[in-house]
Amino acid sequence: MLERSRNKRILFVGDSIGRNQWESLVCMLWDASVNRTEVFEKNGSPISKHKGFLSIFYEEYNLTVEYYRAPFLVAIGRPPPNSPAGFRRPSASIPHIGTLASGSAGMSSSSMPDIGGIATRY
Numbered sequence: 001m002l003e004r005s006r007n008k009r010i011l012f013v014g015d016s017i018g019r020n021q022w023e024s025l026v027c028m029l030w031d032a033s034v035n036r037t038e039v040f041e042k043n044g045s046p047i048s049k050h051k052g053f054l055s056i057f058y059e060e061y062n063l064t065v066e067y068y069r070a071p072f073l074v075a076i077g078r079p080p081p082n083s084p085a086g087f088r089r090p091s092a093s094i095p096h097i098g099t100l101a102s103g104s105a106g107m108s109s110s111s112m113p114d115i116g117g118i119a120t121r122y
Helices: 016-032
Strands: 009-014 039-041 053-058 063-069 115-118
Parallel strands (some): 009 063, 009 115
Antiparallel strands (some): 053 063
16 A cells, blocks of 8 residues: 555544544554654654644655544535425535645645545444
8 A cells, every 4th residue: 555655645534533544544554664764743743642633754655644633524504595494404515625635724735635534423
């Protein structure tokens, strides 16, 4: 997987489930890495007990695996226009992934990720 992911950016967005998936992938890739001393967190943050944004870089492969904490991925709005009177369920939409990877809120790059993972509990 390291070789196939060379020069790529993998992004996980979600809550604790997404965090667990991110950690599992980071550990598997680290274990498969030939030169483990060239694997590091880009911002110098410890990955344990850290909330928010994390970015692990595999220098030999030019691969970045990022995690962005976003427990509320679905935007809840008002019921759709012209909905029946008894219709109470609000509309729900998933924001465009580009807004999450646009360089805001700690994201390291304005480019779109090569591979994205969004974890939900459903």
